[in-house]
Amino acid sequence: MDVARCLLWLLAALPLFCRNAECRSLHRHRRIVGGLPANITEVPYSLSLQLDGKHMCGAVIINENWAVTTGYCYNLAVPAQNVTVRAGSSVRETGGSVHTVERFVPHSHYVPAYSDYDIAVLKVKPAFKFSKKVKPVKLPKQGEEFSAGTVGVVAGWGTKNFGVPKYTRTLYKVEVPIIDFAECDKSYMYFGGVNKRMICAAYPSGGKDSCQGDNGGGLVAKRKLVGLVSWAIGCARSEYPHVYTRVSAFSNWILNNTNV
Incomplete structure (x- = not known):
């Protein structure tokens, strides 16, 4: 592993060894920067993934029994006996309905050091009851492409500024355009670039992004789940675009593991 990859691995691993909020705040995973308050009815597929009743990540409803998040969030949730999701609420720790995570399945090839295969599915109990506040999002077809310039919406309860460990109490959302793959790859060339699973x-000017605490939340465009908040360097920095797990690279894997 070269020096750049090693640095990225250390950044990825930091939360696993931290024991306080100040330390965790140095990590590269994030929340909504430059966004606006949102009502859960605008993004009814959005979940707060919680450990001991405290928000740690986002997740996305895909049917009555299953949600999808990132492998990174699975690592935070181990052991999983006290992991829940809150659905149907704009407030991260009150309202809506709370569901126990009965089963958590990360991708078997997930590599934390590279944030590759950064996806996991989770089964909840009791099942979600759909309403205007709780709805699944449609999965893209395997291999489906979304062109550069397509605008997606990402929502979450994370921090508004990188390095500030305080999560927002209420839901925020922001619109961001998909950018050209080669352009993003070039931005991260020093760190080994990105791959087609991202x-x-x-x-281009930065200023709007997801940030700490948004990891696992969904990037939705054309009413489909395009991506999952995965990684970047800092938040909303013009030189470092946000990298999402490309859901269409895993649609068949999701179907095989959830029977959606």
């Missing part, structure tokens, strides 16, 4: 979204 998709990037950002504004």
Whole structure:
């Protein structure tokens, strides 16, 4: 592993060894920067993934019994006996309905050091009851492409500024455009680039992004789940676009593991 990859691995591993909020805040995973308050009815597929009743990640409803998040969030949730999701609420720790995570399945090839195969599915109990506040999002077809310039919405309860460990109490959302794969790959060339299991979204000038605490939340465009908040360097930085797990690279895997 070269020096750059080693640095990225250390950044990825930091939360696993931290024991306080200040330390965790140095990590590269994030929340909504430059966004607006959102009502859960605008993004009814959005879940707060919680450990001991405290928000740690986002997740996305895909049917009555299953949700999808990232492998990174699975690592935070181990052991999983006290992991729940809150559905149907704009407030991260009150309202809506709370569901126990009965089963958590990360991708078997997930590599934390590279944030590759960064996806996991989770089964909840009791099942979600759909309403205007709780709805699944449609999965893309395997291999489906979303062109550069397509605008997606990402929502979450994370921090508004990188390095500030305080999560927001209420839901925020922001719109970001998908960017050209080669452009994103070039931005991260020093860190080994990105691959076709990843998709990037950002504004050239920065200023709008997901941030700490948003990991696992969904990037939705054309009413389909395009990506999952995965990684970047900092938040909303013009030189480092946000990298999302490309859901269309895993549609068949999701179907095989959830019977959606």
